[in-house]
Amino acid sequence: MTSLRLFLQVARTCSFSETARAANLSQPALSRTIKLLEEDLGVRLFDRNSRNVMLTTAGAALVPIVERLTADFDLAFRELDQTFSGERGRVVVGALPSIAADFLPRAIARFLAERRQVEVIVRENLSGGLLQNLQDRSIDLSITIPPGGTAPIRFEPMFEDEYLLVCRPEDLELIPDPAPWRVFEQFPFIAMEPRSSVRMMTESVFAAAGIRTDARFECVQLATVGGLIGEGLGISLLPRSTLPLMAIGKQIAWRKTEAPMASRTIGMCTLADRTLAPAAEAFRQLVLAMAVDTKF
Structure with missing residues (x-):
């Protein structure tokens, strides 16, 4: 690519001496580079004498090709640099x-x-x-x-994502703050599906608190849990981060639980x-x- 760039510069300036100065090369070194390029391509690229440097027909045909090659090369390396830098x-x-x-x-x-x-x-x-x-x-x-x-x-x-008792706003007056674990035996329980990490944590917490409760509903989507709670069909135990997914036109409320408090x-x-x-x-x-x- 260096030899092609030097060729392009000579073609634009029509001067070996000017190109050599700009590239910080000796003129003989530049001449050797162009000669090697001509040998590789099998054509003469410049006609020159003591006063003038002119492109040959082959050299003139090569100029637009080298311009495209160098532009594509520069673009590729700019994109590569942006990739390496995370841009x-x-x-x-x-x-x-x-x-x-x-x-x-x-x-x-x-x-x-x-x-x-x-x-x-x-x-x-x-x-x-x-x-x-x-x-x-x-x-x-x-x-x-x-x-x-x-x-x-x-x-x-x-971060820690604490588990909360989730219910309807009107149920709050029936549930102390913080909520005792026995509340989950007094209300129908709405659970996530058995294979979810939320459900597994819920069952672990209930076991630690000595609570036995059967799920009235098992849901795949948190929005479904919110809908069931909003209609007064039960309460649930869910991580705080899930609350925004349940507010779909239904009012929900929550209480912290007594010890042992749970979080994920x-x-x-x-x-x-x-x-x-x-x-x-x-x-x-x-x-x-x-x-x-x-x-x-």
Whole structure:
């Protein structure tokens, strides 16, 4: 590429001496470079004498080609530099539905305000699905609960997501503050589906508190839980981060619970043996920084 750039400069200035000075080369070195280029191409590029340098027909035909080549080369390296610096690229982030609905959009908006040429793709899933996506490398990182098992996954805690009793506003007068655990035996219980991390935590907390309650409804979507609660069909125990997903035209309220209080840790999961692309690493750092001040 250097020899082509030198050829182009000579073609524009019609001067070996001027091009040599601009390129900080000796004139004999420049002449050798052009001669080698002519030998490689098998054509003469310049006609010259003691006074003039002129393009040959072959040289004139080569000029627009070299202009395109050098422009494409420069553009490619500018884009590559932006990729290496995290200004371009793609980030595929997985998240629990409750995180994808509130915290994650705020993080993406702040990230894209500074890095407009980065493409961000969101994959919502339950904790088990996110773990599998991460191991399959179909996502770069995930915002979820701590992974179980022995998979080589790095987990960086971000914040605690406390569990709350969720009910209708008119039920609050019947429920002390903080809510005793026995309340869950007095009202119909609305649960998430059995395979969800929320349901597993709920059952663990009930066991620790010595509570036995059967789910009247089992829901896949948090909006369904909110709708059932709003119609007075029961109460639930849910992380604080899920509350925005239930306010769909129905009024809901909440109470903190008595000890033992429950919470889940939300954090950033990445593969321990994978180096993130610069854009993904920049997004990871921004999310971790935002989490310090996050309150639900």
